[in-house]
Amino acid sequence: MFPIHPDRIEEHSKKIAKTYAFLVICLFSVILTSLAMGEIHISPFKLLKLFFSPQADVGLHVLKRYAILHIRLPRILAAALSGAVLAGCGVVLQGISVSNIASPFTAGASPGAAFGASSASLAALPYLFPLPFVACVCATFLTWVGNEIFGSRKKNRPVLSGLLVATIFSLAAYALRLFEGMGRFDAFILLVGNFSHAGWLDLLSISIASCAFFLICSVYAEEIEILFSQDMHGEIASKIIPSQKRLVLTLGALFAISPIVVRFGIFPLFGLIVSHLLREYFPHIRGHFFPLSILCGATGMCAIDSVVRTIKNPPAGMIILLAGFPLLLLLLSNRQDIPGK
Numbered sequence: 001m002f003p004i005h006p007d008r009i010e011e012h013s014k015k016i017a018k019t020y021a022f023l024v025i026c027l028f029s030v031i032l033t034s035l036a037m038g039e040i041h042i043s044p045f046k047l048l049k050l051f052f053s054p055q056a057d058v059g060l061h062v063l064k065r066y067a068i069l070h071i072r073l074p075r076i077l078a079a080a081l082s083g084a085v086l087a088g089c090g091v092v093l094q095g096i097s098v099s100n101i102a103s104p105f106t107a108g109a110s111p112g113a114a115f116g117a118s119s120a121s122l123a124a125l126p127y128l129f130p131l132p133f134v135a136c137v138c139a140t141f142l143t144w145v146g147n148e149i150f151g152s153r154k155k156n157r158p159v160l161s162g163l164l165v166a167t168i169f170s171l172a173a174y175a176l177r178l179f180e181g182m183g184r185f186d187a188f189i190l191l192v193g194n195f196s197h198a199g200w201l202d203l204l205s206i207s208i209a210s211c212a213f214f215l216i217c218s219v220y221a222e223e224i225e226i227l228f229s230q231d232m233h234g235e236i237a238s239k240i241i242p243s244q245k246r247l248v249l250t251l252g253a254l255f256a257i258s259p260i261v262v263r264f265g266i267f268p269l270f271g272l273i274v275s276h277l278l279r280e281y282f283p284h285i286r287g288h289f290f291p292l293s294i295l296c297g298a299t300g301m302c303a304i305d306s307v308v309r310t311i312k313n314p315p316a317g318m319i320i321l322l323a324g325f326p327l328l329l330l331l332l333s334n335r336q337d338i339p340g341k
Contacts, residue, residue: 016285023295027080030299034076034306040067070200076302078198078206079316082260083270083301084294085210088217089253090271091278091293095227096246100279101331103272104257106162110268111169112139113254113261114191118176133258139169140254170266193265193317195305206259213256217290220245228275228289267301267317269324274300276327 036042042064086104093102093109104110116135125131146161170191177187217224223241260267274297278289285292301316308316 016288019282019285019288019292020295023292023299027295027299027302030302030306031076031080034302034309035068035072037306037310038067038072040064042068074200074203075195075198075305078203078264079195079301079305080298081203081206081210082195082264082267083274083297083299085206085213085256085260085297086267086270086301087274087293087297088213088290089257090275091228091290092217092224092249092253093271094275095224096250098227100276101272101328102162103269103275104253105166105266105268105270106272106328108139108143108162108165108169109136109254109257110261110266111166111173112136113258114173114266115139115169115176116258117262118173118180122176122180132262133255135169136254136258136261137251139165140250166268189315189317190265191317192315192321193267194308194315195264198264202263206263209256209259213252214294216248216252220249221290224249224290225287229286265315265317268321269328270297270301270320272331273320273324273327276331 032047036047040063047068089109090103093104093107094100096102097107113132113136116132119135120129120131143162143165146165149161174187174191177190178184182190223245227241227246274293277296278293282289282292304316304319308314308319
């Protein structure tokens with residue numbers, strides 16, 4: 001193997017640094033713009049001055065402070081954190097399953113958690129009862145069993161088994177919420193995902209699981225990059241990455257997905273969209289797919305939530321579904337055989 005020229009190494013490092021800087025700037029720009037948007041409009045330049053304003057017109061300033069601190073800010077941060085987790089889980093699940101169509105939805109994880117949350121709500125179980133996580137694990141296990149029964153990773157059979165599990169659990173969750181007495185549209189909004197009711201308590205509940213997931217991924221960062229980049233056949237990667245590590249990564253992803261689904265909804269195919277944007281626009285940046293997915297996911301979910309707040313608050317998950325479904329159909333139609341076990 002020929003050594004890489006130092007100039008190329010330096011050029012590659014600069015390209016990575018510019019990519020990170022660009023995404024960070026985009027994220028903070030979206031957050032600042034989203035804070036300024038709403039029924040109580042305030043320009044981004046005056047936003048930072050709001051808390052240092054004169055005492056004149058105190059009532060208006062108090063109203064603005066409350067709207068920003070207790071309504072907009074927790075919603076924006078919840079959207080950013082949820083987007084980061086869902087995108088990161090998409091990268092992890094695609095790498096582990098050696099499939100570029102895997103995501104929290106197509107693996108059955110998020111619909112399983114939604115079914116568990118609906119069951120817990122109907123049974124009036126405590127919020128900390130781990131039924132959503134258990135149902136999430138069971139749904140993912142059923143998808144894996146379906147893959148093993150079909151016995152091949154060729155064509156679309158494993159993907160269709162995951163979509164079948166996801167559809168069954170989604171319909172079951174929707175039916176339970178209708179049985180609980182919810183209206184059809186309200187049950188649909190809660191299922192597909194929306195941040196309209198997000199508060200500081202919701203943000204705290206998803207932050208704990210998200211931090212645990214990010215900590216696990218930081219420990220196994222090298223393994224994630226090897227699996228997701230798919231530079232090698234699936235069987236070779238499986239020999240390099242022990243099954244124990246892949247199991248820990250999978251459980252960490254499911255543990256992070258569960259509270260997001262319980263609080264906000266499924267957001268179907270979001271992890272699929274972000275991962276393929278990474279493959280399309282950042283194919284040359286190896287070793288940084290996971291952190292890039294976090295930044296792209298946080299920015300994308302914030303942007304989507306900012307848009308839906310300006311058009312009479314439709315469910316953000318519906319926008320994501322409309323964007324992700326054509327992509328899924330395109331991937332299914334162009335899908336090539338994946339190396340078998």
